[in-house]
Amino acid sequence: MKNNFIIKKILKNITDVVGNGKISLHEPVFWGNEKKYLSNCIDSTFVSSAGKFVDSFEEKIKKYTKSNYVLATNSGTSAMHISFIVSDIRKNDEVLIPALNFVASSNATIYCGAIPHFIDVEKKTLGVDAEKLYNYLKKISKKKGNHCYNIKTKRRIKALIPTHTFGHSVNLDKIIKITKLFNLDLIEDAAESFGSFYKKRHLGTFGRMGILSFNGNKTITTGSGGAILIKNKSDFIKAKKLINVSKISHKWKLIYDGIGYNYKMSSLQAALGCAQLENLEKIISKKYKLLKKYKNSFKENFYGKIFEQNDFRRSNYWLQTLILNENCSKIRDAILERGNLKKIQLRPVWRLMHKLKHLKKFPRMNLAVAEKLERRIINLPSSIYN
Amino acid sequence: MKNNFIIKKILKNITDVVGNGKISLHEPVFWGNEKKYLSNCIDSTFVSSAGKFVDSFEEKIKKYTKSNYVLATNSGTSAMHISFIVSDIRKNDEVLIPALNFVASSNATIYCGAIPHFIDVEKKTLGVDAEKLYNYLKKISKKKGNHCYNIKTKRRIKALIPTHTFGHSVNLDKIIKITKLFNLDLIEDAAESFGSFYKKRHLGTFGRMGILSFNGNKTITTGSGGAILIKNKSDFIKAKKLINVSKISHKWKLIYDGIGYNYKMSSLQAALGCAQLENLEKIISKKYKLLKKYKNSFKENFYGKIFEQNDFRRSNYWLQTLILNENCSKIRDAILERGNLKKIQLRPVWRLMHKLKHLKKFPRMNLAVAEKLERRIINLPSSIYN
Numbered sequence A, B: 001m002k003n004n005f006i007i008k009k010i011l012k013n014i015t016d017v018v019g020n021g022k023i024s025l026h027e028p029v030f031w032g033n034e035k036k037y038l039s040n041c042i043d044s045t046f047v048s049s050a051g052k053f054v055d056s057f058e059e060k061i062k063k064y065t066k067s068n069y070v071l072a073t074n075s076g077t078s079a080m081h082i083s084f085i086v087s088d089i090r091k092n093d094e095v096l097i098p099a100l101n102f103v104a105s106s107n108a109t110i111y112c113g114a115i116p117h118f119i120d121v122e123k124k125t126l127g128v129d130a131e132k133l134y135n136y137l138k139k140i141s142k143k144k145g146n147h148c149y150n151i152k153t154k155r156r157i158k159a160l161i162p163t164h165t166f167g168h169s170v171n172l173d174k175i176i177k178i179t180k181l182f183n184l185d186l187i188e189d190a191a192e193s194f195g196s197f198y199k200k201r202h203l204g205t206f207g208r209m210g211i212l213s214f215n216g217n218k219t220i221t222t223g224s225g226g227a228i229l230i231k232n233k234s235d236f237i238k239a240k241k242l243i244n245v246s247k248i249s250h251k252w253k254l255i256y257d258g259i260g261y262n263y264k265m266s267s268l269q270a271a272l273g274c275a276q277l278e279n280l281e282k283i284i285s286k287k288y289k290l291l292k293k294y295k296n297s298f299k300e301n302f303y304g305k306i307f308e309q310n311d312f313r314r315s316n317y318w319l320q321t322l323i324l325n326e327n328c329s330k331i332r333d334a335i336l337e338r339g340n341l342k343k344i345q346l347r348p349v350w351r352l353m354h355k356l357k358h359l360k361k362f363p364r365m366n367l368a369v370a371e372k373l374e375r376r377i378i379n380l381p382s383s384i385y386n
Helices: A002-018 A034-044 A052-065 A076-086 A104-111 A130-140 A172-181 A233-242 A267-277 A280-297 A326-341 A368-376 B002-018 B034-044 B052-065 B076-086 B104-111 B130-140 B172-181 B233-242 B267-277 B280-297 B326-341 B368-376
Strands: A069-073 A094-098 A115-119 A141-144 A147-150 A156-160 A185-189 A209-213 A226-230 A304-306 A320-324 A377-380 B069-073 B094-098 B115-119 B141-144 B147-150 B156-160 B185-189 B209-213 B226-230 B304-306 B320-324 B377-380
Touching: A002 A280, A002 A326, A002 A377, A034 A052, A034 A267, A034 B034, A052 A069, A052 A226, A052 A267, A069 A076, A069 A233, A069 A267, A076 A104, A076 A185, A076 A209, A076 A226, A076 A233, A094 A104, A104 A115, A115 A130, A130 A141, A130 A172, A147 A156, A156 A172, A172 A185, A226 A233, A267 B267, A280 A304, A280 A320, A320 A326, A320 A368, A326 A368, A326 A377, A368 A377, B002 B280, B002 B326, B002 B377, B034 B052, B034 B267, B052 B069, B052 B226, B052 B267, B069 B076, B069 B233, B069 B267, B076 B104, B076 B185, B076 B209, B076 B226, B076 B233, B094 B104, B104 B115, B115 B130, B130 B141, B130 B172, B147 B156, B156 B172, B172 B185, B226 B233, B280 B304, B280 B320, B320 B326, B320 B368, B326 B368, B326 B377, B368 B377
Parallel strands: A094 A115, A094 A156, A156 A185, A185 A209, B094 B115, B094 B156, B156 B185, B185 B209
Antiparallel strands: A069 A226, A141 A147, A209 A226, A304 A320, A320 A377, B069 B226, B141 B147, B209 B226, B304 B320, B320 B377
């Protein structure tokens, strides 16, 4: 009886904001030059891996993020894969990855023959708990030469891949300190965080590399696509070659002088991206209006709280997030079920990494906070319509 | 002096067909509903991995090729990678690949931890020489249980990946016989062969799987993209899951229950593909007109010959091909250099696989014909403009 009351109240607080009928979790908006640029792209006949729209898209992202180098790719996952190869993540290296996460960074680790090692997150940022990680690494690792090794497995711990969850930054100052102390490469998973900053600097530009996603469900989209933000020129040169099948540059020779990948973003996708970029700030300001509406609606709801960014603003508020009270976590599934039955797309957070069939066997620390959060997070409809 | 005369004559025979000025090797043509469908795609808001255009594109390819199952992917390379995983090509398996080839199938083999094993081609088809392969396998392999093993390396020889070069079919009857005799999986690299048939059946539908490419340089394009043609339902189900990050199907749960890849074609790319498909036959008929023009122009050229399809017609004549006489092979580079200087995009065939830095170390048979052809092939401008 009580549960039913809570479920109804939560769903009412949601529909008061988004209305009834079919409400999707996150739809892209096409307010500007999308059709025009696609049409220009067709007229140019350069719809594939070459063409001015790819260059232009990379240039615009570079300017916006102030990244030293930018490469547009055909997905966030491929961006991740290449950044791992370039930072020399090898067979049997361990890679530190938050358990509360999308599966791409774990999969990319496995593509490299490396080992995901799962770490806990904190309630405040929904991202890596830096202090817990520090204490854990002090206990389980040892420095030898320029590298950090897992005492127990003897494997090199090569990199830390924090995810800026739902667009909210992790505590980068602390994270960077840890990567320096333990000689880890920092590669930021900023897939959800285009338009998000940490102390006025764009996410993904703090580590050796960072990756973005422009999948259809993201703040802005290229259909499918991603990008690598790169700090060093030598990494940029390597990555640029790898995503283009390791083709050597020559007027007419067709030589591919190393293992390579077909990961470039197409000009068609980039044309869409160029148009989308023009409305980014407008979209984000609407995200803040939506947040305000949700906060207002949930003001007197004592069963859950709308998640708000930490003080490292600014978040892009990609997905609005309800954190249920601990004692309401048992009705999470019922809320999701009921909401989706009413055609309101509510989503749980991803099943935690160490619970997935193919990732169960990998090492992990105590993941108490991630476990708790998994039971309590519900992502709310986050589209911006006007 | 003589060489200069030959180079000039060949270039004149080319420009007599394609004219002077900037002439590209292969440009796509957009004659129909390209802009309309892209616009519809934007209006639908489904520009990413879901959306009716992907379903529709797959359905149209299925109908055209008469393949049992079709999956659209974000590249031909990813189509190849998935077909290799699905057909259980594993670490240390050997995979038979023609040396005269684009590098994708060799790279996909390496992605799987397997070993490319290079085989020779024949002059008649520019593809796998079936008789030479038969004699070679008789000598170097042994059947054990349901599998074929390399006597020397002890490794399993798992699959044969013939490439239908430039759209021209290999001798499939003989190839199929070999795969049956030696228990090899047949996966056809039909990347260049959309619109090509062998005895009235579409290429890529003979083996367990076949792959297509819709890259910008192909007969029709989706910007970037590919497809897997699949014979068996169980392979189709596996592949469909793998290209969608191994996500389980559920109303709201976010569970990924195995290693997965982000390889789906986006709806935006598929929208372009749907429009392109509508003009496929018109494009191919123009290819035949172009062939006729080249044949006519080179009729009295005694230094090289325009390549014509074998009797397994119909080829899509993706790229028009000049085969230089053996004794003219030493001026191939000069012709390429001079043509490209005049902004006429002439191309050599790909550098042979066993000569590429990362592929040198792999096993191979005698590759005398591939070596000869490499020196003699020049691809001619093959665009259709009106």
